[in-house]
Amino acid sequence: AQTVTQSQPEMSVQEAETVTLSCTYDTSENNYYLFWYKQPPSRQMILVIRQEAYKQQNATENRFSVNFQKAAKSFSLKISDSQLGDTAMYFCAFMPASGTYKYIFGTGTRLKVLA
Amino acid sequence: DGGITQSPKYLFRKEGQNVTLSCEQNLNHDAMYWYRQDPGQGLRLIYYSQIVNDFQKGDIAEGYSVSREKKESFPLTVTSAQKNPTAFYLCATWGLAGHGELFFGEGSRLTVL
Numbered sequence: 168a169q170t171v172t173q174s175q176p177e178m179s180v181q182e183a184e185t186v187t188l189s190c191t192y193d194t195s196e197n198n199y200y201l202f203w204y205k206q207p208p209s210r211q212m213i214l215v216i217r218q219e220a221y222k223q224q225n226a227t228e229n230r231f232s233v234n235f236q237k238a239a240k241s242f243s244l245k246i247s248d249s250q251l252g253d254t255a256m257y258f259c260a261f262m263p264a265s266g267t268y269k270y271i272f273g274t275g276t277r278l279k280v281l282a
Numbered sequence: 283d284g285g286i287t288q289s290p291k292y293l294f295r296k297e298g299q300n301v302t303l304s305c306e307q308n309l310n311h312d313a314m315y316w317y318r319q320d321p322g323q324g325l326r327l328i329y330y331s332q333i334v335n336d337f338q339k340g341d342i343a344e345g346y347s348v349s350r351e352k353k354e355s356f357p358l359t360v361t362s363a364q365k366n367p368t369a370f371y372l373c374a375t376w377g378l379a380g381h382g383e384l385f386f387g388e389g390s391r392l393t394v395l
Contacts, residue, residue, distance in 0.1 A: 212372070270315060
């Protein structure tokens with residue numbers, strides 16, 4: 168069975184600084200997708216970034232980038248130039264590409280950006 | 283507008299009563315999901331469905347039931363067998379044409395009195 172682990176329940180960062188959120192996962196699948204989602208206080212889930220396991224290049228989206236280490240089954244999110252609007256819960260998620268469609272999430276990291 | 287509609291947004295239930303949460307989508311997505319969100323436990327998968335008339339148990343299916351009679355609809359029933367049903371419930375969809383992204387409804391908050 169696949170599992171997703173986020174070991175940092177809460178983190179804080181000063182505005183304009185950089186922060187890295189950790190995520191590890193366990194799977195026997197060779198091909199899969201990994202995601203980071205953001206959930207602000209409104210509770211609306213927002214996709215931040217995605218990574219296909221077959222791609223070695225790390226994904227980037229503006230101030231957000233990932234460090235994908237397939238052998239280590241690690242998928243961390245780096246937020247550069249943190250902004251107050253980045254304050255939210257962040258969830259790491261996994262979906263196999265084998266067609267089973269089972270999409271699972273980690274327990275989340277609550278990030279607070281300090282002014 | 284295309285999207286996912288969950289209803290009701292807030293629901294109160296007495297112990298021992300079943301309650302059904304609605305999830306409707308007009309995105310023409312094949313897969314639909316139900317998650318439960320509790321503080322400190324993230325999103326836990328209850329049930330998911332890849333096609334009409336078929337669904338699979340997630341990690342915490344006990345005390346819940348679903349149906350998928352139409353592509354657009356995936357209602358979740360919280361039965362009296364669910365021992366701690368007070369939670370925030372999220373419905374989501376996934377389509378082949380997308381990039382793996384889940385699309386979420388606004389959620390339903392269930393409180394058992």
